[in-house]
Amino acid sequence: MTGTAATVDPLATDQTKPHRTLSDWYQDQTTLSLTAGVLGATSLSLLVIGTPILITTFGWVPSEKLAEAITSPAQGLLLWISLGLGLTGAALGWGTFRRMPNKAARETAVGGAVLGAQAVVLDVLFLWVRTGQVDVLVRQYFEFGLLADQGPRFVRAALNTLILSLAGETIGIVLGLVLAVFVLSRRRLVRAPARLYINFFRGTPLIWQLSFGWLGIVLALGLGVGPYLAAMLILGLNAGAYSAEIFRAGIESIDRGQFEAARSLGMSYGKALRHVILPQGVRRVIPPLTNEFVILIKDTSLVFILGLTFTQKELLSTARDLYAATFNATPWLAAAAGYLVITLPMIRLVRMLEERLRSGMTGIVGAQ
Amino acid sequence: MSPHDGFLRVEQVHKWFGDLHVLRGITVDVRPGEVIVLIGPSGSGKSTLLRTMNMLEEPTLGKVYFEGEDLTDVRVDLNMVRTRMGMVFQHFNLFPHKTALANVTLALETVLGLKGPDANERALQQLGDVGLQDKAGSYPSQLSGGQQQRVAIARALAMQPKLMLFDEVTSALDPELIKEVLDVMAKLASEGMTMVVVTHEMGFAREVGSRMLFMDEGLVIEEGDPREMFAEPQHPRTQEFFSQIL
Ligand SMILES: Nc1ncnc2c1ncn2[C@@H]1O[C@H](COP(=O)(O)OP(=O)(O)OP(=O)(O)O)[C@@H](O)[C@H]1O
Ligand SMILES: [Mg+2]
Numbered sequence: 001m002t003g004t005a006a007t008v009d010p011l012a013t014d015q016t017k018p019h020r021t022l023s024d025w026y027q028d029q030t031t032l033s034l035t036a037g038v039l040g041a042t043s044l045s046l047l048v049i050g051t052p053i054l055i056t057t058f059g060w061v062p063s064e065k066l067a068e069a070i071t072s073p074a075q076g077l078l079l080w081i082s083l084g085l086g087l088t089g090a091a092l093g094w095g096t097f098r099r100m101p102n103k104a105a106r107e108t109a110v111g112g113a114v115l116g117a118q119a120v121v122l123d124v125l126f127l128w129v130r131t132g133q134v135d136v137l138v139r140q141y142f143e144f145g146l147l148a149d150q151g152p153r154f155v156r157a158a159l160n161t162l163i164l165s166l167a168g169e170t171i172g173i174v175l176g177l178v179l180a181v182f183v184l185s186r187r188r189l190v191r192a193p194a195r196l197y198i199n200f201f202r203g204t205p206l207i208w209q210l211s212f213g214w215l216g217i218v219l220a221l222g223l224g225v226g227p228y229l230a231a232m233l234i235l236g237l238n239a240g241a242y243s244a245e246i247f248r249a250g251i252e253s254i255d256r257g258q259f260e261a262a263r264s265l266g267m268s269y270g271k272a273l274r275h276v277i278l279p280q281g282v283r284r285v286i287p288p289l290t291n292e293f294v295i296l297i298k299d300t301s302l303v304f305i306l307g308l309t310f311t312q313k314e315l316l317s318t319a320r321d322l323y324a325a326t327f328n329a330t331p332w333l334a335a336a337a338g339y340l341v342i343t344l345p346m347i348r349l350v351r352m353l354e355e356r357l358r359s360g361m362t363g364i365v366g367a368q
Numbered sequence: 369m370s371p372h373d374g375f376l377r378v379e380q381v382h383k384w385f386g387d388l389h390v391l392r393g394i395t396v397d398v399r400p401g402e403v404i405v406l407i408g409p410s411g412s413g414k415s416t417l418l419r420t421m422n423m424l425e426e427p428t429l430g431k432v433y434f435e436g437e438d439l440t441d442v443r444v445d446l447n448m449v450r451t452r453m454g455m456v457f458q459h460f461n462l463f464p465h466k467t468a469l470a471n472v473t474l475a476l477e478t479v480l481g482l483k484g485p486d487a488n489e490r491a492l493q494q495l496g497d498v499g500l501q502d503k504a505g506s507y508p509s510q511l512s513g514g515q516q517q518r519v520a521i522a523r524a525l526a527m528q529p530k531l532m533l534f535d536e537v538t539s540a541l542d543p544e545l546i547k548e549v550l551d552v553m554a555k556l557a558s559e560g561m562t563m564v565v566v567t568h569e570m571g572f573a574r575e576v577g578s579r580m581l582f583m584d585e586g587l588v589i590e591e592g593d594p595r596e597m598f599a600e601p602q603h604p605r606t607q608e609f610f611s612q613i614l
Binding site: 255257258260261262263264265266267268271275276279280283 | 422424447448449450451453454455457459461462463464465474475478479480520523524527
């Protein structure tokens with residue numbers, strides 16, 4: 001039997017990818033979907049945009065004004081309206097999205113339900129807060145006037161946080177690489193001490209390492225190392241243990257065949273590691289290493305126990321000092337904001353690197 | 369004959385993996401210009417034997433001599449020895465972060481100490497010999513399996529080895545790509561290269577092999593001329609093996 005030619009529908013091959021415009025989207029909507037969407041969106045915007053506007057009319061500083069704004073009848077009205085709209089939007093969207101005639105209308109209904117639900121949760125929380133001693137809370141934590149002339153001090157503190165963590169990470173990477181190679185050695189005599197080191201630094205709290213390293217070693221022995229340098233070193237010793245595990249996993253994740261191919265060509269262990277294994281391992285190791293860096297940034301907060309001098313202080317010590325001077329907790333808030341300014345971009349970077357690694361995977365494992 | 373006079377000699381080699389006795393006393397002599405075909409059922413120890421020849425696996429007992437040197441002697445510089453023996457693997461094991469050309473030049477530069485231009489020239493020539501001059505700039509992931517394996521062969525040959533070891537180099541290939549790799553190997557054999565080939569390609573074994581060894585359960589239990597062995601296998605296990613695969 002001979003085969004027959006498959007018939008091809010000429011129209012099917014002519015199709016171009018549909019391009020949807022805003023008016024296409026609008027035509028797809030139903031009254032119900034639009035109502036749910038608008039209700040949900042309005043309820044949430046009323047809360048997250050309306051509240052700051054209202055507070056601004058009263059004033060953010062001093063805290064009495066802020067407290068007045070939050071407890072004002074106007075804010076109460078705003079919250080109840082937002083709650084009502086949110087509940088309606090959520091109920092309407094949730095109740096009807098299954099019956100929507102098309103995908104666009106369904107997404108709008110679901111969107112309205114989700115936004116409405118978010119508004120409801122936040123409104124209820126806010127209303128509950130208003131039943132407490134708002135003036136006390138605000139006076140303690142939101143006295144923004146206290147921060148007015150502290151800008152330069154916090155910028156320097158943020159820089160110190162960054163310097164300490166960067167120095168720690170740099171030491172950690174170099175140390176971690178060496179430790180990883182040792183831990184992967186065939187020889188127990190090489191492996192064991194590296195393993196001991198890693199387990200010790202991973203198994204004891206960083207705050208213990210900092211206090212013992214500083215008080216117990218540097219000060220008691222009289223080594224003449226300043227607290228700033230000591231902090232960098234101890235953070236680096238600690239980061240080294242964590243980086244070592246990351247490098248070890250990275251190296252082990254490379255197919256054994258890569259190593260064998262390199263050795264079969266006469267390359268030594270070191271050459272194979274340097275030219276074949278590490279270049280492939282490094283790419284896999286960058287996301288977890290960046291992640292570890294984010295943790296280190298936050299861990300620099302523990303160096304407050306080293307007694308840094310005024311200009312050496314990082315974010316948390318600075319907040320502590322200001323707290324001690326004013327008996328007001330608002331500086332803690334500023335410290336948190338400082339950490340976020342540094343860590344959020346790093347967290348984003350990790351995500352981007354992970355994405356890139358995933359999409360570029362063929363270039364890395366393509367040898368199969 | 370003293371072992372030191374030979375080319376490659378595996379002598380009374382045993383290998384244990386833990387308690388598993390994988391090679392149980394194997395002696396093989398390889399003479400220059402021979403194409404030894406190593407066949408046998410899965411798990412019989414073919415790969416392990418091949419890998420003891422360049423000491424990727426260290427024999428638990430026994431000796432491996434290559435060009436008069438005892439490779440089991442700890443004083444021997446195995447890296448230098450391995451520059452004289454090429455190996456090609458079932459899964460190619462190309463370096464995925466390097467182009468075809470860089471795969472070939474890496475060991476030329478880092479092991480043999482060739483300068484960049486010299487290494488490139490030799491690598492391009494070698495890639496040309498396996499029909500891949502125009503793929504020099506491609507990464508392994510951009511090449512077909514057959515092309516990747518030919519790059520791997522070029523990578524090994526560029527070191528100008530005296531012996532080539534092949535471990536089931538066509539087993540991971542789609543059927544239509546097998547021939548291009550076997551052709552390269554047949555050409556190499558016809559040029560006089562000494563080869564030890566683990567393979568399931570019986571046609572290749574018959575046409576190209578000068579001697580065939582049949583392994584079973586860690587022992588070489590029959591050896592001889594491939595054509596004769598195919599025509600009249602002596603050992604019952606050999607007969608059984610042929611009846612299963614032919
Ligand atoms: N590194 C290792 N560790 C433990 N056992 C191993 C190792 N390498 C091989 N073996 C075992 O040794 C035996 C022989 O393996 P080998 O790879 O030499 O067989 P083979 O004849 O090449 O088989 P195949 O045709 O499947 O490749 C098998 O049972 C295998 O599981
Ligand atoms: Mg095998």
